[in-house]
Amino acid sequence: MPTQKKRPKRKQAKPPPERPRRARPSPKVGAGPVLRAPGPLQYKVVELSTVDEGSLERTVNQWVRQGWNLDGVQFAMRESSKRPAMAFVFLTREGDAAAHDAEEARERLMRLSETGSLTAELAADHARVHAKRTQGRGLPISAHERLAQLAGLDEAEPPERGLILEPEE
Structure with missing residues (x-):
């Protein structure tokens, strides 16, 4: 025997009556977050x-x-x-954002570098070497010169400006 299809329920012509609203309890101290006016x-x-x-x-x-x-x-x-x-x-x-103090940050890094760890020692050594290299110069070196320094070359080779092709005979 075939099953019959269910008919959809009819919608009521008028909406259901409104429920009475309950009064909200007053916020108690420590009961939850307190909303404040927005500020910094x-x-x-x-x-x-x-x-x-x-x-x-x-x-x-x-x-x-x-x-x-x-x-x-x-x-x-x-x-x-x-x-x-x-x-x-x-x-x-x-509250207002804290002001960034570069000198205080530099001093803190120096204190951290004096802890005696191997990494701190290497960082301090690198900083000293960098200070010696840049002491006499006003301009930074080029990437080509820096690569030559890292490779241990005394002088950087002059960069090639282009290839010159010899004519075939």
């Missing part, structure tokens, strides 16, 4: 190379205690694994 924000990005529950939790708690608000977390994935390789934690707080 400072942003902070924290990079985590070890991604696990503990490191994320410690990082968020550390910065929230200092007055920052969690804005989001972005994970960087590996192709060969489902586990994230890195995480970036984004934080914000009210």
